[in-house]
Amino acid sequence: MARYVLKRLLWMIPIALGVAVLVFTLMCFCPGDPAEIILGSTATQENLAAKREELGLNDPYIIRLGTFLSDTFIHFDLGESWITGASVKEAIAERLPRTLLLSIIQLIISFGIGIPLGVMAAVNQNKWQDNLCMALALIGISIPNFWLALLLVILFSVKLNLLPAMGIGGIEYYILPALAGCTNGIAAGARQTRSSMLDVIRSDYITTARAKGVPEWQVIVKHGLKNGLIPIITVMGTHFGKMLGGTMVIETIFAIPGMGQYIINGVNNRDYQVVQVGSIFLAIAFSFCMLAVDLLYAAVDPRIRARYAKGGKRRAKKA
Amino acid sequence: MMVSVTNAAVSAAPRKKQSEFMRVMRQMRKNKLAMLGLIIFIAELIIVLLAPFISPYDYTAMDPIAIRQGPSLQHWFGTDDLGRDIFSRILYGGRYSITMGLFSVAISTTVGMSIGAVAGYFGGQVDNIIMRLLDIIQSLPAMLLTIVISAVLGSGYGNTILALSVNGLPAAARMLRAQMMRERDNEYIEAAQSINCSKFRIIVSHLIPNSFSPNIVQATMGVANMIVMAASLSFIGLGVQPPTPEWGAMLSGARQFIRQSPHMVIFPGLAIAITILALNLMGDGLRDALDPKLKR
Numbered sequence: 001m002a003r004y005v006l007k008r009l010l011w012m013i014p015i016a017l018g019v020a021v022l023v024f025t026l027m028c029f030c031p032g033d034p035a036e037i038i039l040g041s042t043a044t045q046e047n048l049a050a051k052r053e054e055l056g057l058n059d060p061y062i063i064r065l066g067t068f069l070s071d072t073f074i075h076f077d078l079g080e081s082w083i084t085g086a087s088v089k090e091a092i093a094e095r096l097p098r099t100l101l102l103s104i105i106q107l108i109i110s111f112g113i114g115i116p117l118g119v120m121a122a123v124n125q126n127k128w129q130d131n132l133c134m135a136l137a138l139i140g141i142s143i144p145n146f147w148l149a150l151l152l153v154i155l156f157s158v159k160l161n162l163l164p165a166m167g168i169g170g171i172e173y174y175i176l177p178a179l180a181g182c183t184n185g186i187a188a189g190a191r192q193t194r195s196s197m198l199d200v201i202r203s204d205y206i207t208t209a210r211a212k213g214v215p216e217w218q219v220i221v222k223h224g225l226k227n228g229l230i231p232i233i234t235v236m237g238t239h240f241g242k243m244l245g246g247t248m249v250i251e252t253i254f255a256i257p258g259m260g261q262y263i264i265n266g267v268n269n270r271d272y273q274v275v276q277v278g279s280i281f282l283a284i285a286f287s288f289c290m291l292a293v294d295l296l297y298a299a300v301d302p303r304i305r306a307r308y309a310k311g312g313k314r315r316a317k318k319a
Numbered sequence: 320m321m322v323s324v325t326n327a328a329v330s331a332a333p334r335k336k337q338s339e340f341m342r343v344m345r346q347m348r349k350n351k352l353a354m355l356g357l358i359i360f361i362a363e364l365i366i367v368l369l370a371p372f373i374s375p376y377d378y379t380a381m382d383p384i385a386i387r388q389g390p391s392l393q394h395w396f397g398t399d400d401l402g403r404d405i406f407s408r409i410l411y412g413g414r415y416s417i418t419m420g421l422f423s424v425a426i427s428t429t430v431g432m433s434i435g436a437v438a439g440y441f442g443g444q445v446d447n448i449i450m451r452l453l454d455i456i457q458s459l460p461a462m463l464l465t466i467v468i469s470a471v472l473g474s475g476y477g478n479t480i481l482a483l484s485v486n487g488l489p490a491a492a493r494m495l496r497a498q499m500m501r502e503r504d505n506e507y508i509e510a511a512q513s514i515n516c517s518k519f520r521i522i523v524s525h526l527i528p529n530s531f532s533p534n535i536v537q538a539t540m541g542v543a544n545m546i547v548m549a550a551s552l553s554f555i556g557l558g559v560q561p562p563t564p565e566w567g568a569m570l571s572g573a574r575q576f577i578r579q580s581p582h583m584v585i586f587p588g589l590a591i592a593i594t595i596l597a598l599n600l601m602g603d604g605l606r607d608a609l610d611p612k613l614k615r
Contacts, residue, residue, distance in 0.1 A: 014451075015454065015455060015458050018451075018454075018455035018458075019455055019458055019459060022455055022456070022459075023459075023467060026467055026468065026471050027467070027470075027471065029471045030470060030471050031471075031473060138596065138599060138600070139596070141595075141599060142543075142592050142593075142595040142596035142599055143592050143595075144547045144550060144551065144588065144591050144592065144595070146550075146551050146554055146570075147570065147584075147588035147591060147592065150570065150574065150577060150584045150588065151584070151585070151588070153577060154577060154581045154584065154585075158577065158578050158581070241460040241461060242460075242461070242462075244460045244462070244463070245460045245461055245462025245463060245551075246462070246551075248462055248463065248466070249462070249551045249554065249555055252555055253574075263463070263466060264466065264555050264556075264557075267466060267469075267470040267557060268556055268557075272470070275466075275467065275470055279459070279463055279466075279467050282460070282463055283458055283459045283460070283463065286458065286459070286460050286463075287458045290458070
């Protein structure tokens with residue numbers, strides 16, 4: 001297991017570098033001259049030329065890429081915002097935890113509610129509980145979360161005046177954003193749980209468990225859900241990406257100073273240093289979360305754990 | 320998507336008693352919810368196509384007397400901050416929102432399937448390199464990748480479609496690749512190779528028709544996903560810009576009037592939600608109909 005974790009952590013390095021190269025290359029094609037964006041349209045030709053030389057814009061692509069990678073990953077020098085001159089490193093250190101926390105809370109709520117709902121639907125297949133759950137889930141996956149966020153603001157902030165509409169502060173500021181972001185997840189979790197529970201629930205070992213007198217709830221949770229968990233975790237993983245994306249948009253609605261708002265403002269202000277570095281770090285953080293999901297597979301399923309152990313041995317022999 | 324299914328089915332028809340396409344359609348017809356989704360979506364397409372004849376007002380016509388009015392008999396969905404009729408704008412906006420979803424999925428599915436076909440057929444190093452590249456694209460959250468690409472390309476209808484279609488590529492490629500690897504070792508492929516079929520022909524006329532049905536389900540669901548993404552992009556000011564009546568752009572403009580005129584926020588979002596609901600119903604039905612476990 002430790003070997004597998006190590007192997008996966010090492011695999012993160014080429015992924016992180018790959019993401020950095022991809023984003024850097026894409027940003028090279030951004031319209032506009034960085035020197036002009038930094039100095040403003042009033043700058044003289046000489047100043048612009050000097051700034052270009054200072055930024056290394058006259059160097060060939062491969063040298064700029066190398067400088068960028070060594071600055072970012074070896075010297076941890078993330079540069080300054082082109083517009084405000086503020087340090088990007090500090091901004092990321094402050095904002096990244098906020099965005100990740102909000103997304104992870106959404107993920108936990110989604111599956112904390114979605115899995116029980118799905119189990120209930122599967123156990124009562126084709127009864128009213130099932131139909132109600134599935135109808136709600138269908139509506140849940142169909143509502144765009146940024147629109148839901150606006151509706152929640154109308155209801156809870158404008159009409160009822162219960163919760164704040166924007167900003168950060170106490171826990172009450174996070175209720176609406178979390179709620180808006182998690183409905184899609186709850187719905188997806190419930191749907192996947194239902195279908196994988198239905199696959200499992202007709203197996204022979206479930207009948208066996210019932211026949212030997214295991215209490216019904218134990219049959220459902222220990223024998224049923226535990227075996228149906230793998231596809232649910234897969235959905236969880238793919239959904240986390242969507243949630244992170246959704247959080248980026250929701251942040252702009254609730255004026256939460258997180259990575260999403262940072263990057264989107266960066267794009268709108270043509271502050272490409274912010275966009276470039278922000279995207280790379282958000283993507284790396286995302287990959288770590290996906291790694292956690294992969295490890296969860298191994299934690300849940302002893303078969304997968306065994307396969308990893310075997311794979312490790314085989315590799316060791318070859319080496 | 321549907322057109323290519325029909326073609327595949329027609330070419331296969333003389334040999335089979337009942338084509339795959341007809342079987343799937345029969346299954347679909349039994350599924351009332353899926354048919355409901357199909358009907359809603361087709362109705363929406365027709366309404367949007369006939370927008371010039373249906374819409375009661377010109378979607379650009381401003382009425383300085385009727386600014387931010389609530390829903391009424393004259394203006395079914397009310398008017399916006401410039402006195403434009405929201406109902407008419409939603410009808411025209413559907414042209415942008417729905418076609419953005421359809422085109423971006425069409426591009427990402429076609430290109431993604433070509434990549435997946437090459438990776439799946441040749442395997443080995445080719446497959447390895449392609450898959451690692453796709454890994455990198457997939458390690459960026461879809462929304463982030465779209466934001467970065469649209470920052471590079473700039474806003475606008477065509478650019479947004481391009482930006483959206485890039486993040487559909489890996490999923491489409493993976494799906495076809497997995498299916499083709501399963502199909503590749505069949506005897507009919509060996510037969511085709513033994514009669515000296517070209518690789519291109521084996522891939523295009525033997526392997527792809529036999530392995531692309533999961534891609535259809537994925538594409539149907541993908542359209543819904545892309546419409547939401549397109550709307551969110553316009554909402555944050557990157558996709559299609561106002562005054563174009565795209566649904567997300569309308570929401571973006573309505574945001575500042577959320578306290579005084581909530582109807583400006585409610586109706587465009589409702590249009591998105593109904594479209595997504597219809598597409599999801601269709602996608603669910605299609606998935607069930609194509610599911611080999613449920614074959615009768």
